Amino acid sequence: MFVRDFAWGAATASFQIEGGWQADGKGPSIWDTFSHEKGRVFGEQNGDVACNSYEMWEKDLECIQQLGLTHYRLSLSWARLLPDGTMQHINDKGVLYYNKVIDDLLACNVSPMVTLYHFDLPQALQDQGGWKSPDIATLFENYAKFCFETFGDRVKLWITINEPYVCAKLGYEDGIHAPGLKEKGTAAYLVGHNMLRAHAMAWHSYDSTYRQKQKGAVSLAINSDWLEPLHQDSNEDVAAVERDLAFTLGWFAWPVFVNGDYPEIMKSAIDAQSKKLGYKGASRLPSFSDDDPAILGTADFFALNYYTSRKVKAGGGCGQTLCMKSDRDAEELLDSSWPISGVSWLAVVPHGIRKLLKYIKDTFSNPAVYITENGFPQVGPLQIEDVERCEFYKDTIAEVDKAIQEDGVNVCGYFAWSLMDNFEWADGFSVRFGLFHVDFSDPNLSRTIYRSGREYATVISKYKSGRCK
Numbered sequence: 001m002f003v004r005d006f007a008w009g010a011a012t013a014s015f016q017i018e019g020g021w022q023a024d025g026k027g028p029s030i031w032d033t034f035s036h037e038k039g040r041v042f043g044e045q046n047g048d049v050a051c052n053s054y055e056m057w058e059k060d061l062e063c064i065q066q067l068g069l070t071h072y073r074l075s076l077s078w079a080r081l082l083p084d085g086t087m088q089h090i091n092d093k094g095v096l097y098y099n100k101v102i103d104d105l106l107a108c109n110v111s112p113m114v115t116l117y118h119f120d121l122p123q124a125l126q127d128q129g130g131w132k133s134p135d136i137a138t139l140f141e142n143y144a145k146f147c148f149e150t151f152g153d154r155v156k157l158w159i160t161i162n163e164p165y166v167c168a169k170l171g172y173e174d175g176i177h178a179p180g181l182k183e184k185g186t187a188a189y190l191v192g193h194n195m196l197r198a199h200a201m202a203w204h205s206y207d208s209t210y211r212q213k214q215k216g217a218v219s220l221a222i223n224s225d226w227l228e229p230l231h232q233d234s235n236e237d238v239a240a241v242e243r244d245l246a247f248t249l250g251w252f253a254w255p256v257f258v259n260g261d262y263p264e265i266m267k268s269a270i271d272a273q274s275k276k277l278g279y280k281g282a283s284r285l286p287s288f289s290d291d292d293p294a295i296l297g298t299a300d301f302f303a304l305n306y307y308t309s310r311k312v313k314a315g316g317g318c319g320q321t322l323c324m325k326s327d328r329d330a331e332e333l334l335d336s337s338w339p340i341s342g343v344s345w346l347a348v349v350p351h352g353i354r355k356l357l358k359y360i361k362d363t364f365s366n367p368a369v370y371i372t373e374n375g376f377p378q379v380g381p382l383q384i385e386d387v388e389r390c391e392f393y394k395d396t397i398a399e400v401d402k403a404i405q406e407d408g409v410n411v412c413g414y415f416a417w418s419l420m421d422n423f424e425w426a427d428g429f430s431v432r433f434g435l436f437h438v439d440f441s442d443p444n445l446s447r448t449i450y451r452s453g454r455e456y457a458t459v460i461s462k463y464k465s466g467r468c469k
């Protein structure tokens with residue numbers, strides 16, 4: 001049963017919705033650069049306008065109110081606030097914009113959950129090495145402090161970095177997200193490392209300077225699939241699951257929630273592979289030094305982005321070249337009984353979220369958990385009567401309910417991805433995750449509620465009845 005103060009939310013991210021990419025002094029981000037390069041994004045689309053939330057925020061607020069959300073998760077565009085990423089220059093118009101968004105939400109009794117970084121690094125910082133440079137951690141800390149100082153009187157839920165795994169792997173190993181690098185087997189580990197350092201420094205700043213006065217909570221959003229052995233009785237498959245989990249969820253959750261360091265399995269697998277391929281030099285996985293901030297304990301709650309599940313067996317690599325895939329030596333497969341959604345990576349496995357939540361409870365000492373993203377894509381002909389997505393949400397929310405009631409997981413909130421159709425990274429506007437449809441061919445970018453939005457609103461009103469509206 002969902003308690004009365006359970007957070008019922010929907011999420012978005014600055015680059016995916018705002019547009020206004022050069023408006024009022026905003027600096028370019030790596031996604032501006034990347035999406036303007038040929039062949040990077042479906043149909044050569046970009047985020048120049050997107051849902052134009054920079055100019056049409058009031059329309060978004062109407063959608064939020066129509067759903068009856070208690071919480072709205074948004075991200076700040078670092079380059080809109082600090083155009084070159086540093087405190088040298090503050091863009092007042094950007095501050096004004098987010099102040100209005102936050103004030104309007106609060107005036108409507110909706111609590112903001114604010115992500116500081118959701119994939120859109122200021123290009124100026126990328127030009128200095130971006131997340132590969134150790135200096136990025138201090139730059140991020142300064143940006144975070146600025147945000148706590150400016151918005152923290154009203155924002156009580158903070159996410160420092162969204163999905164460091166996705167940033168590192170898709171941006172630096174696979175090259176399918178900005179900045180589009182394919183430095184296999186090395187860069188992603190360095191990026192992940194600097195993201196953890198940056199996150200921890202921001203958390204410590206909040207803890208020492210702002211927490212007492214502002215009374216908020218800070219975490220980082222970790223994405224994870226639920227993973228199961230292909231054959232339950234195969235020791236090899238069971239070990240492959242353990243390795244795979246260590247390289248995904250564990251990569252970021254172990255340092256923060258368990259022991260301040262990477263999972264042993266991950267460290268030894270990377271070193272064994274380096275040795276096998278004759279890689280000389282220090283470990284490709286950096287280690288934390290005494291000069292680094294303490295990483296352990298730097299999350300006030302567990303923020304989970306869950307979309308899908310996989311079966312896992314040992315194997316799958318890239319031969320004699322270094323790559324993360326070979327390091328983790330785990331091949332992910334789909335179960336034929338799992339329906340596939342609009343996109344090939346998203347098999348519909350609602351029960352996976354319950355299992356993952358139980359795993360998180362057992363592994364990380366029963367933390368408070370917010371499900372900060374979960375959703376279902378639509379591709380091809382528009383269906384406002386999106387019955388499959390309705391089923392998906394109904395089944396997933398039922399599994400979350402079981403996790404709370406039967407497994408005793410301390411789930412505090414659920415955020416649907418996404419409030420509205422938006423720029424779905426390399427898939428552009430071809431993949432629609434919204435509870436509201438956005439008509440990108442209409443100059444007014446009209447928003448229309450999907451059936452799933454109507455049903456989500458019904459769920460919310462059922463559970464929050466009694467709380468002040």
Ligand code: GAL
Pocket residue numbers: 013016162163166223305373417424425433
């Ligand atoms: C997440 C990401 C979101 C959204 C979602 C759906 O990885 O944080 O921005 O795009 O996936 O694919």
